[in-house]
Amino acid sequence: MKKMSVIMVGLLLISILAVGCSKDKKVAEVKKSPFGLMPDGRAVSLFTLTNGDLVVKITNYGGTIVSIEMPDRHGKVDDIVVGYDNLKSFIRNSPYFGAIVGRYANRIANGKFWLDSVEYKLAINDKPNTLHGGKVGFDKVLWDAQEFKKDGIVGVQLNYISKDGEEGYPGNLSVKVIYSLNADNELKINYEATTDKKTVINLSNHTYFNLLDGGKSSILDHELMIDANSITPIDSLLIPTGKIKSVKGTAMDFTSYKKIGKEIEKKTEQLEFGKGYDHNFVISQPWGILRPIAKVRESKTGRVLELSSTEPGLQFYSGNFLDGSIIGKNKTKYNFRNAFVLEPQHFPDSPNQLGFPSVVLEPGRRYQSTSVYSFRVESRN
Ligand code: GLA
Numbered sequence: 001m002k003k004m005s006v007i008m009v010g011l012l013l014i015s016i017l018a019v020g021c022s023k024d025k026k027v028a029e030v031k032k033s034p035f036g037l038m039p040d041g042r043a044v045s046l047f048t049l050t051n052g053d054l055v056v057k058i059t060n061y062g063g064t065i066v067s068i069e070m071p072d073r074h075g076k077v078d079d080i081v082v083g084y085d086n087l088k089s090f091i092r093n094s095p096y097f098g099a100i101v102g103r104y105a106n107r108i109a110n111g112k113f114w115l116d117s118v119e120y121k122l123a124i125n126d127k128p129n130t131l132h133g134g135k136v137g138f139d140k141v142l143w144d145a146q147e148f149k150k151d152g153i154v155g156v157q158l159n160y161i162s163k164d165g166e167e168g169y170p171g172n173l174s175v176k177v178i179y180s181l182n183a184d185n186e187l188k189i190n191y192e193a194t195t196d197k198k199t200v201i202n203l204s205n206h207t208y209f210n211l212l213d214g215g216k217s218s219i220l221d222h223e224l225m226i227d228a229n230s231i232t233p234i235d236s237l238l239i240p241t242g243k244i245k246s247v248k249g250t251a252m253d254f255t256s257y258k259k260i261g262k263e264i265e266k267k268t269e270q271l272e273f274g275k276g277y278d279h280n281f282v283i284s285q286p287w288g289i290l291r292p293i294a295k296v297r298e299s300k301t302g303r304v305l306e307l308s309s310t311e312p313g314l315q316f317y318s319g320n321f322l323d324g325s326i327i328g329k330n331k332t333k334y335n336f337r338n339a340f341v342l343e344p345q346h347f348p349d350s351p352n353q354l355g356f357p358s359v360v361l362e363p364g365r366r367y368q369s370t371s372v373y374s375f376r377v378e379s380r381n
Contacts, residue, residue: 028181029049045059062099065205083328101138105345111129121168141160145158155180187375194365200350208341229248234278238278281315291308304375305374310370315348324336
């Protein structure tokens with residue numbers, strides 16, 4: 001009898017301990033909910049990924065990151081992503097908020113390029129150039145979507161078939177993008193594509209961040225580090241000149257942490273052309289393998305974003321076209337430079353620049369690219 005009660009008490013203790021522990025254990029979940037309808041009636045979904053620390057919302061309209069809720073060093077949670085909370089606004093007017101950009105992220109000069117002695121003419125949407133894929137880029141289409149949960153990792157797989165001739169690009173392109181969130185607060189984006197005809201491709205994500213308050217105030221006090229010793233300088237239409245220019249001694253030098261605002265007002269031709277930073281940085285470490293490329297730190301909250309990618313370049317855009325005309329989530333007015341964008345990518349206008357890494361995809365080959373956005377909090381700066 002005595003032995004029995006000892007065993008019973010033992011079992012009770014074990015179960016109390018187990019409940020206590022499971023409370024602390026981080027649970028990863030993915031949930032699908034309705035997010036409205038496309039103008040043609042197709043249903044759009046919102047996928048909520050959680051890992052116990054972060055809450056990441058992604059819609060299959062444009063493969064868009066809608067929000068990332070993240071605690072600061074005191075545990076106060078903010079949404080650090082700038083944009084909208086409803087589909088209608090994304091459809092009505094979005095400067096690529098959170099979206100997947102393609103078939104060709106960034107600019108193609110005059111919307112034209114040659115491939116195997118054929119000249120392809122693209123939809124012009126940023127006169128006289130093509131920007132982020134054209135008039136209806138990958139940011140404005142509805143992707144097929146399937147959520148998943150595997151080995152403590154949650155995510156959503158997106159698929160889209162871009163037809164031969166869409167926006168002027170050759171080849172039926174089959175694209176797969178996988179967003180996944182792990183227990184280490186890493187949000188990974190895997191891009192893959194195949195084509196049935198020689199084409200060009202450059203995929204990226206266009207999330208606007210503000211680690212302080214999600215876009216209520218300026219990002220100029222955020223500190224940025226980019227592992228790039230050079231940039232591809234631009235002309236007045238933001239098209240690369242084809243040169244590679246060292247950042248040494250210039251406002252473009254982010255090789256160690258520097259406040260974004262420190263030199264942004266310097267009177268230089270490059271900053272004037274970009275109206276601030278809107279430049280492609282040439283990452284120093286060899287591309288094709290996943291390596292750290294940039295870090296951003298916000299000292300008031302302690303929030304840090306670390307970006308790794310397999311891509312050769314990184315477009316750093318300091319939100320220079322935001323002008324207060326867009327009212328986003330929670331009635332937030334997005335003023336000039338209240339958000340920044342870091343777009344891992346191949347260099348802009350590569351189809352017309354022989355000296356840049358090739359963006360040509362041949363039938364039978366597979367385009368592959370990976371970027372990882374890793375979030376953490378520093379207790380003291
Ligand atoms: C990219 C471009 C910018 C701007 C934004 C969208 O980051 O480089 O010039 O067009 O997209 O507003």
